[in-house]
Amino acid sequence: MAQLDEGSTNYHIPLALRLRGVLDRGAWQRSLDRLFARHEALRSVFVAPEGKPWVEVLPPDAGLPVAEHDLRDRPDAEAALLDLCHEEARTPFDVARGPLIRGRLIRMSDEQHVFLLTQHHIVSDGWSMGVLVRELSQLYRAFEAGQDDPLPPLAIQYPDYAAWQRRWLSGERLQSQAQYWRDTLSDAPARLALPTDRPRPAQQSYAGAAVPIVIDADLTRGLKRLSRQHGTTLFMTVLAAWAAVLSRLSGQDDLVIGVPSANRGRGEIEELIGFFVNTLALRLDLSGEPSVSELLERTRRTALAAQEHQDLPFEQVVEIVQPPRHLDHTPLFQ
Structure with missing residues (x-):
């Protein structure tokens, strides 16, 4: 699907976190890098020499890429934040080069950050989001306190x-x-055969909306x-x-x-x-x-x-x- 529709962002999995309090930037990056090293799926890239799909795994020490933005002195900080969110959502991945996970750390004030994390669906899913947030929290708490990695080794990896x-x-x-x-x-x-109020387009666009139901x-x-x-x-x-x-x-x-x-x-x-x-x-x-x-x-x-x-x-x-x-x-x- 990624090859058919190059540049598509239909398969992005976005996550946005508001971080309140003083952020230990080193511990945060170290936590992300450890998470990246820990899960081989996040380090997978998908190449197709001579048209045959093949998976390669990036080295554990490659590090998770994080772009940084400082909006502390911007009077239009919230509008600029929204622009960055849209830009992040619209930026495609290169599945052959990777990594297929990336972050943006946006500084709103000395004690408030927004962290955007985007993954390609080919290496992650909804359940994985829970695993990721839980492990990232555990790693950051440990590294900020000067402790070692607290997570037990994984029994198997995705290729297994x-x-x-x-x-x-x-x-x-x-x-x-x-x-x-x-x-x-x-x-x-x-x-x-739903009785819709307009004809189905000749080619589906995936444009849609959400209807909340309580x-x-x-x-x-x-x-x-x-x-x-x-x-x-x-x-x-x-x-x-x-x-x-x-x-x-x-x-x-x-x-x-x-x-x-x-x-x-x-x-x-x-x-x-x-x-x-x-x-x-x-x-x-x-x-x-x-x-x-x-x-x-x-x-x-x-x-x-x-x-x-x-x-x-x-x-x-x-x-x-x-x-x-x-x-x-x-x-x-x-």
């Missing part, structure tokens, strides 16, 4: 996981996973109670409700909904930074006007079966199912 996955996903196991998705998504509707404490308690009564998780219950809404809006009783899966089923990889997340295409059946109880049971069965077959990467599922391909919508689900 990749090698294991390649061995594990082969032969009979690969056939079983592939057959499940082939059967489940056979003849699935190519798109969700589910208050009372409703959350009710949803949890309903979930317990029907043996579903809160996720399954909300998924069933979402399917009902989409079915009502589209008039379709056969829906495919895309769901992210952390895909960290083994304890050894919980503490790794890397791209593990997978996408599951959940096909939900709302035919026959099911009751709430029946819809929850169907959703539960669908979600559990998909999770049992979550190891096959989504792009391989698309290749196996071979849905109609069009530039105006994503395959299998939107």
Whole structure:
């Protein structure tokens, strides 16, 4: 995807931290460099000699690049900060040269900084963000106090996981996973026919917006109670409700909904930074006007079966199912 759309920033993972108090600049950089050395995924670059993709790992002492900006004397400091945020978000990565993580430290006053950290999705994911912030905090506290690295050594690295996955996903196991998705998504509707107020553009632009929805404490308690009564998780219950809404809006009783899966089923990889997340295409059946109880049971069965077959990467599922391909919508689900 990065090669097809050079210069794209669609796969950037941004993080912005406000740091309050006196910052030990040396300890901060040392913490970032240690994090960079600790996780091989962050040091991975992707080259393609003669068109064949290959991963190389930068040396541990390469250091995490950090650009510095001082806005202390600027009367328009907040506007300048916003400009820097936009500039950072728009700056592409070179996946062949790397590093695929970079920082900007912006000094707002003697005791306030903003730190922007951008990663390319090819080396990180949402779960990794939690690992990164947690380890960065532990390292900074230790280094600022003059102590050594407090983090236990990692049992494995991302390349170990990749090698294991390649061995594990082969032969009979690969056939079983592939057959499940082939059967489940056979003849699935190519798109969700929502009655939108304008036509879908000929080529999708990925331009969009967020719509915040607040589910208050009372409703959350009710949803949890309903979930317990029907043996579903809160996720399954909300998924069933979402399917009902989409079915009502589209008039379709056969829906495919895309769901992210952390895909960290083994304890050894919980503490790794890397791209593990997978996408599951959940096909939900709302035919026959099911009751709430029946819809929850169907959703539960669908979600559990998909999770049992979550190891096959989504792009391989698309290749196996071979849905109609069009530039105006994503395959299998939107």
